[in-house]
Amino acid sequence: MEFLIITGLSGAGKSRAADILEDLEYYCVDNMPAALMTRFAELCIATQGRYEKVALVADIRERDCFNELIKKIEELKNMNCKVHILYMDADEATLVQRYKESRRPHPLADPGVTVEQAIEKETAQLAPIKEKADYIVNSSNLTIAMLQNRLFALFGGEGKAGEIEVSVVSFDYKRGIPMDADLVFDARLLPNPSYVEDLRPLTGLDRPVGEYVFGYQQTRSFVEKIESLLDFMIPLYVEEGKLGLTVAVGCTGGRHRSVAVAAAINDYLVAKGIHSVNINRDLNK
Numbered sequence: 001m002e003f004l005i006i007t008g009l010s011g012a013g014k015s016r017a018a019d020i021l022e023d024l025e026y027y028c029v030d031n032m033p034a035a036l037m038t039r040f041a042e043l044c045i046a047t048q049g050r051y052e053k054v055a056l057v058a059d060i061r062e063r064d065c066f067n068e069l070i071k072k073i074e075e076l077k078n079m080n081c082k083v084h085i086l087y088m089d090a091d092e093a094t095l096v097q098r099y100k101e102s103r104r105p106h107p108l109a110d111p112g113v114t115v116e117q118a119i120e121k122e123t124a125q126l127a128p129i130k131e132k133a134d135y136i137v138n139s140s141n142l143t144i145a146m147l148q149n150r151l152f153a154l155f156g157g158e159g160k161a162g163e164i165e166v167s168v169v170s171f172d173y174k175r176g177i178p179m180d181a182d183l184v185f186d187a188r189l190l191p192n193p194s195y196v197e198d199l200r201p202l203t204g205l206d207r208p209v210g211e212y213v214f215g216y217q218q219t220r221s222f223v224e225k226i227e228s229l230l231d232f233m234i235p236l237y238v239e240e241g242k243l244g245l246t247v248a249v250g251c252t253g254g255r256h257r258s259v260a261v262a263a264a265i266n267d268y269l270v271a272k273g274i275h276s277v278n279i280n281r282d283l284n285k
Contacts, residue, residue, distance in 0.1 A: 001045060001081050004055040004155070005073060007129055008088030009122055010107050011095045013139040013147060014057050017088055020151045021055045023243065032056040034069040041076055059107075069129065086154075087126075087133035094140040095119050145241030164238050165275045167246045170204070170262040172254025172282035181248035183233075185226055187257040190219050194256060203283055204259025213260045223261055227268050234274065254282030 004026065006014050018028040032040065037056065044051040058069055076083045090098075099106055099115050108118040130136065135154055139147055169178050177184055193199040193209050202209050213219050230247070237245055247265065251258035259280050269276035 001041070001051070002053045003041065003076055003081050003083045004053070005069070005083065005085045006055055006057045006088065007059055007069070007085065007126070007133075009090060009095060009119065009126065010059060011098045011102075012088035012090040013137075013142075014059060014088045016139075016144065016147065017086065017137070017151060018055055018057050020148050021155065023148075024053075024152065024155055026053045026055040026155075027051045028055045028057070030057045032058055034058060034072050037069075037072040038075045038079065041079055041081055045079070045081075067128075070132065073132075084134040085129065085132055087130050087136045089130075089136055089138045090140045091138070092116065092119050143241075145239065148241040163275065164234060164242060165244050165277075166234070166266075166269055167244070167277055167279055168262045168266040168269070169246060169248045169279045169281055170254055170258035170283070171248055171250045172258075172285070173250045173252060175254065175282050175285065177250065178246065178248045178281065180246045182246050184248045184250065185222075185261075187222070187249050187251040187261050190222065190251075190257045190261070191216050192252070192257065194253065199256070202256075203280075204256045204261075204263065205280075205283075209256055210260045210263075213257055214264070219261070223264050223268075226261075226265060230265070230269065254280070254285070259283060 004021070006017055006021075008014055015030060018026075018030060022028050027044075029040070040056075041054075044054055073083055073085070096115050096119070106115050106118040106122075108121050109115055110118075113121075137147070137150060137154075142150065169181070171178055173186075173188070190213060193202070193212050196212065199209050199212055204210065204213070214223075226247075234245065247262075249258045249262045249265070262280065263278055266276050266278035
Protein backbone atom coordinates (compact mmCIF):
# COMPACT_ATOMS: atom_id res chain seq x y z
CA MET A 1 0.00 0.00 0.00
CA GLU A 2 1.30 3.45 -0.92
CA PHE A 3 1.12 6.50 1.36
CA LEU A 4 2.11 9.95 0.16
CA ILE A 5 2.52 12.57 2.88
CA ILE A 6 1.90 16.05 1.45
CA THR A 7 3.40 18.74 3.63
CA GLY A 8 5.22 22.06 3.30
CA LEU A 9 4.72 25.75 3.74
CA SER A 10 1.27 27.24 4.16
CA GLY A 11 0.23 28.81 0.86
CA ALA A 12 2.67 26.73 -1.20
CA GLY A 13 -0.06 24.63 -2.80
CA LYS A 14 -0.63 21.52 -0.68
CA SER A 15 -4.40 21.49 -1.19
CA ARG A 16 -3.99 22.11 -4.90
CA ALA A 17 -1.51 19.22 -5.06
CA ALA A 18 -4.05 16.97 -3.33
CA ASP A 19 -6.70 17.94 -5.89
CA ILE A 20 -4.35 16.98 -8.72
CA LEU A 21 -3.38 13.69 -7.07
CA GLU A 22 -7.06 12.75 -6.88
CA ASP A 23 -6.96 12.68 -10.70
CA LEU A 24 -4.20 10.08 -10.32
CA GLU A 25 -6.58 7.93 -8.24
CA TYR A 26 -5.11 8.81 -4.86
CA TYR A 27 -7.54 8.85 -1.95
CA CYS A 28 -6.76 12.22 -0.36
CA VAL A 29 -7.36 13.39 3.22
CA ASP A 30 -6.66 17.00 4.20
CA ASN A 31 -5.21 17.98 7.59
CA MET A 32 -4.81 14.43 8.86
CA PRO A 33 -3.66 14.45 12.53
CA ALA A 34 -0.34 12.63 12.81
CA ALA A 35 -1.60 10.70 15.82
CA LEU A 36 -4.29 9.05 13.68
CA MET A 37 -2.13 8.04 10.73
CA THR A 38 -1.26 4.49 11.73
CA ARG A 39 -4.84 3.77 12.80
CA PHE A 40 -6.07 5.17 9.49
CA ALA A 41 -3.54 2.99 7.66
CA GLU A 42 -4.86 -0.09 9.48
CA LEU A 43 -8.40 0.74 8.35
CA CYS A 44 -7.23 1.19 4.75
CA ILE A 45 -5.33 -2.09 4.78
CA ALA A 46 -8.40 -3.84 6.16
CA THR A 47 -10.36 -2.90 3.02
CA GLN A 48 -8.12 -5.36 1.11
CA GLY A 49 -7.24 -3.25 -1.89
CA ARG A 50 -9.94 -0.60 -1.93
CA TYR A 51 -7.44 2.09 -0.99
CA GLU A 52 -4.12 1.28 -2.65
CA LYS A 53 -2.88 4.87 -3.01
CA VAL A 54 -3.50 7.36 -0.21
CA ALA A 55 -2.31 10.97 0.07
CA LEU A 56 -2.42 12.67 3.48
CA VAL A 57 -2.03 16.43 3.86
CA ALA A 58 -0.21 17.37 7.08
CA ASP A 59 0.68 20.97 7.86
CA ILE A 60 1.33 23.55 10.52
CA ARG A 61 -2.38 23.83 11.40
CA GLU A 62 -1.74 20.97 13.80
CA ARG A 63 0.77 22.72 16.05
CA ASP A 64 3.89 20.88 17.19
CA CYS A 65 2.94 17.76 15.21
CA PHE A 66 6.02 17.29 13.06
CA ASN A 67 8.13 15.33 15.52
CA GLU A 68 5.21 12.94 15.85
CA LEU A 69 4.74 12.97 12.07
CA ILE A 70 8.28 11.72 11.54
CA LYS A 71 7.66 9.00 14.12
CA LYS A 72 4.41 7.93 12.43
CA ILE A 73 6.09 7.78 9.02
CA GLU A 74 8.53 5.24 10.43
CA GLU A 75 5.63 3.27 11.91
CA LEU A 76 3.91 3.22 8.51
CA LYS A 77 7.07 1.84 6.93
CA ASN A 78 7.19 -0.87 9.61
CA MET A 79 3.64 -1.82 8.55
CA ASN A 80 5.09 -2.62 5.08
CA CYS A 81 3.56 0.52 3.61
CA LYS A 82 5.40 2.35 0.88
CA VAL A 83 5.76 5.92 2.19
CA HIS A 84 7.00 9.04 0.41
CA ILE A 85 6.99 12.70 1.42
CA LEU A 86 6.05 15.51 -0.98
CA TYR A 87 7.18 18.90 0.34
CA MET A 88 5.47 21.91 -1.25
CA ASP A 89 7.72 24.96 -1.16
CA ALA A 90 7.63 28.56 -2.37
CA ASP A 91 9.74 31.65 -1.91
CA GLU A 92 8.81 34.20 0.74
CA ALA A 93 7.81 36.97 -1.69
CA THR A 94 5.41 34.64 -3.48
CA LEU A 95 3.84 33.46 -0.22
CA VAL A 96 3.40 37.03 1.04
CA GLN A 97 1.72 38.00 -2.24
CA ARG A 98 -0.59 34.99 -2.09
CA TYR A 99 -1.68 35.87 1.44
CA LYS A 100 -2.32 39.47 0.40
CA GLU A 101 -4.46 38.31 -2.52
CA SER A 102 -6.43 35.76 -0.51
CA ARG A 103 -6.74 38.06 2.55
CA ARG A 104 -6.45 35.00 4.76
CA PRO A 105 -4.27 35.03 7.88
CA HIS A 106 -1.20 32.85 8.07
CA PRO A 107 -1.70 29.98 10.59
CA LEU A 108 1.21 31.30 12.67
CA ALA A 109 0.35 34.99 12.35
CA ASP A 110 -0.52 35.64 15.98
CA PRO A 111 -1.21 39.21 17.18
CA GLY A 112 1.86 41.33 16.61
CA VAL A 113 3.41 38.84 14.17
CA THR A 114 3.78 39.88 10.53
CA VAL A 115 3.21 37.50 7.62
CA GLU A 116 6.94 37.57 6.86
CA GLN A 117 7.78 36.61 10.44
CA ALA A 118 5.18 33.84 10.41
CA ILE A 119 6.65 32.42 7.19
CA GLU A 120 10.16 32.49 8.65
CA LYS A 121 8.94 30.73 11.79
CA GLU A 122 7.12 28.07 9.79
CA THR A 123 10.15 27.52 7.54
CA ALA A 124 12.30 26.86 10.59
CA GLN A 125 9.77 24.48 12.13
CA LEU A 126 9.42 22.49 8.92
CA ALA A 127 13.16 22.20 8.24
CA PRO A 128 13.45 18.65 9.71
CA ILE A 129 10.61 17.26 7.60
CA LYS A 130 11.91 19.05 4.50
CA GLU A 131 15.24 17.28 4.95
CA LYS A 132 13.44 13.93 4.86
CA ALA A 133 11.30 14.79 1.82
CA ASP A 134 11.52 12.52 -1.21
CA TYR A 135 10.15 15.23 -3.51
CA ILE A 136 10.38 19.01 -3.16
CA VAL A 137 8.22 21.08 -5.52
CA ASN A 138 8.64 24.85 -5.53
CA SER A 139 5.39 26.34 -6.79
CA SER A 140 6.60 29.97 -6.96
CA ASN A 141 6.65 30.20 -10.74
CA LEU A 142 4.29 27.35 -11.61
CA THR A 143 0.89 27.78 -13.19
CA ILE A 144 -1.78 25.27 -12.22
CA ALA A 145 -1.16 23.44 -15.50
CA MET A 146 2.59 23.35 -14.89
CA LEU A 147 2.07 22.02 -11.36
CA GLN A 148 -0.29 19.38 -12.70
CA ASN A 149 2.20 18.21 -15.30
CA ARG A 150 4.98 18.15 -12.70
CA LEU A 151 2.97 15.98 -10.31
CA PHE A 152 1.76 13.73 -13.13
CA ALA A 153 5.39 13.10 -14.06
CA LEU A 154 6.44 12.46 -10.46
CA PHE A 155 3.61 10.16 -9.43
CA GLY A 156 2.91 7.87 -12.32
CA GLY A 157 0.73 10.10 -14.43
CA GLU A 158 2.87 10.09 -17.56
CA GLY A 159 0.01 8.42 -19.37
CA LYS A 160 -2.33 11.22 -18.35
CA ALA A 161 -0.04 14.16 -18.96
CA GLY A 162 -0.86 15.57 -22.37
CA GLU A 163 -4.15 13.68 -22.60
CA ILE A 164 -7.64 15.07 -22.82
CA GLU A 165 -10.99 13.29 -22.91
CA VAL A 166 -13.46 14.73 -25.41
CA SER A 167 -17.23 14.26 -25.44
CA VAL A 168 -18.98 15.18 -28.68
CA VAL A 169 -22.64 15.71 -27.76
CA SER A 170 -25.60 16.23 -30.09
CA PHE A 171 -28.61 18.03 -28.65
CA ASP A 172 -31.99 19.61 -29.33
CA TYR A 173 -32.02 23.39 -28.90
CA LYS A 174 -35.55 23.26 -27.54
CA ARG A 175 -34.24 21.22 -24.58
CA GLY A 176 -31.38 23.61 -23.94
CA ILE A 177 -27.64 23.67 -24.48
CA PRO A 178 -25.79 21.02 -22.42
CA MET A 179 -24.74 22.61 -19.14
CA ASP A 180 -21.19 21.26 -19.35
CA ALA A 181 -20.60 22.38 -22.96
CA ASP A 182 -17.25 24.07 -23.61
CA LEU A 183 -17.79 24.63 -27.34
CA VAL A 184 -21.20 24.91 -29.00
CA PHE A 185 -21.90 24.64 -32.74
CA ASP A 186 -25.25 25.33 -34.38
CA ALA A 187 -26.15 22.84 -37.14
CA ARG A 188 -29.54 24.47 -37.81
CA LEU A 189 -27.98 26.34 -40.74
CA LEU A 190 -27.61 23.04 -42.63
CA PRO A 191 -30.21 21.44 -44.94
CA ASN A 192 -32.87 19.72 -42.82
CA PRO A 193 -33.71 16.03 -43.50
CA SER A 194 -36.96 16.46 -41.55
CA TYR A 195 -38.48 18.04 -44.65
CA VAL A 196 -37.87 14.83 -46.61
CA GLU A 197 -40.74 12.44 -45.87
CA ASP A 198 -38.69 9.23 -46.20
CA LEU A 199 -35.93 10.58 -43.91
CA ARG A 200 -38.12 12.09 -41.19
CA PRO A 201 -38.55 8.83 -39.19
CA LEU A 202 -34.80 8.07 -39.37
CA THR A 203 -31.94 9.58 -37.36
CA GLY A 204 -28.50 10.96 -38.08
CA LEU A 205 -27.09 7.52 -37.31
CA ASP A 206 -28.86 6.05 -40.34
CA ARG A 207 -26.89 6.04 -43.57
CA PRO A 208 -29.54 7.75 -45.77
CA VAL A 209 -29.67 10.72 -43.40
CA GLY A 210 -25.89 10.99 -43.28
CA GLU A 211 -25.67 10.86 -47.06
CA TYR A 212 -28.33 13.55 -47.34
CA VAL A 213 -26.73 15.90 -44.80
CA PHE A 214 -23.20 15.45 -46.16
CA GLY A 215 -24.40 15.61 -49.72
CA TYR A 216 -24.25 19.40 -49.42
CA GLN A 217 -20.98 21.31 -49.67
CA GLN A 218 -21.96 23.63 -46.82
CA THR A 219 -22.13 20.65 -44.45
CA ARG A 220 -18.72 19.37 -45.50
CA SER A 221 -17.23 22.86 -45.15
CA PHE A 222 -18.95 23.35 -41.77
CA VAL A 223 -17.46 20.15 -40.37
CA GLU A 224 -14.02 20.77 -41.86
CA LYS A 225 -13.88 24.18 -40.19
CA ILE A 226 -14.89 22.68 -36.83
CA GLU A 227 -12.22 20.01 -37.20
CA SER A 228 -9.63 22.65 -38.07
CA LEU A 229 -10.65 24.69 -35.04
CA LEU A 230 -10.35 21.64 -32.77
CA ASP A 231 -6.92 20.87 -34.24
CA PHE A 232 -5.88 24.34 -33.11
CA MET A 233 -7.64 24.45 -29.74
CA ILE A 234 -7.15 20.97 -28.26
CA PRO A 235 -3.34 21.25 -27.93
CA LEU A 236 -3.83 24.62 -26.19
CA TYR A 237 -6.37 23.09 -23.79
CA VAL A 238 -3.90 20.29 -23.05
CA GLU A 239 -1.11 22.81 -22.46
CA GLU A 240 -3.31 24.56 -19.89
CA GLY A 241 -3.96 21.26 -18.11
CA LYS A 242 -7.58 20.74 -19.15
CA LEU A 243 -8.50 17.08 -18.77
CA GLY A 244 -11.99 17.09 -20.28
CA LEU A 245 -13.63 18.91 -23.20
CA THR A 246 -17.29 18.84 -24.23
CA VAL A 247 -18.09 19.77 -27.82
CA ALA A 248 -21.83 20.28 -28.34
CA VAL A 249 -23.61 20.29 -31.71
CA GLY A 250 -27.26 21.28 -31.77
CA CYS A 251 -30.14 21.34 -34.22
CA THR A 252 -33.91 21.80 -34.11
CA GLY A 253 -34.87 18.31 -32.97
CA GLY A 254 -31.57 16.74 -31.96
CA ARG A 255 -32.20 13.74 -34.22
CA HIS A 256 -30.81 14.39 -37.69
CA ARG A 257 -28.25 17.11 -38.50
CA SER A 258 -26.63 17.44 -35.07
CA VAL A 259 -26.38 13.65 -34.71
CA ALA A 260 -24.74 13.18 -38.12
CA VAL A 261 -22.32 16.07 -37.61
CA ALA A 262 -21.39 14.99 -34.06
CA ALA A 263 -20.69 11.46 -35.26
CA ALA A 264 -18.41 12.77 -38.01
CA ILE A 265 -16.47 15.00 -35.61
CA ASN A 266 -16.10 12.15 -33.13
CA ASP A 267 -14.82 9.80 -35.84
CA TYR A 268 -12.30 12.45 -36.90
CA LEU A 269 -10.95 12.86 -33.36
CA VAL A 270 -10.76 9.11 -32.75
CA ALA A 271 -8.84 8.67 -36.01
CA LYS A 272 -6.31 11.22 -34.71
CA GLY A 273 -5.76 9.15 -31.57
CA ILE A 274 -7.74 11.41 -29.24
CA HIS A 275 -9.92 9.75 -26.59
CA SER A 276 -13.35 10.86 -27.75
CA VAL A 277 -16.88 9.58 -27.18
CA ASN A 278 -20.09 10.41 -29.02
CA ILE A 279 -23.21 11.12 -26.95
CA ASN A 280 -26.61 11.79 -28.51
CA ARG A 281 -28.45 13.40 -25.64
CA ASP A 282 -31.88 13.92 -27.20
CA LEU A 283 -31.96 11.25 -29.88
CA ASN A 284 -34.77 9.24 -28.25
CA LYS A 285 -36.71 12.08 -26.67
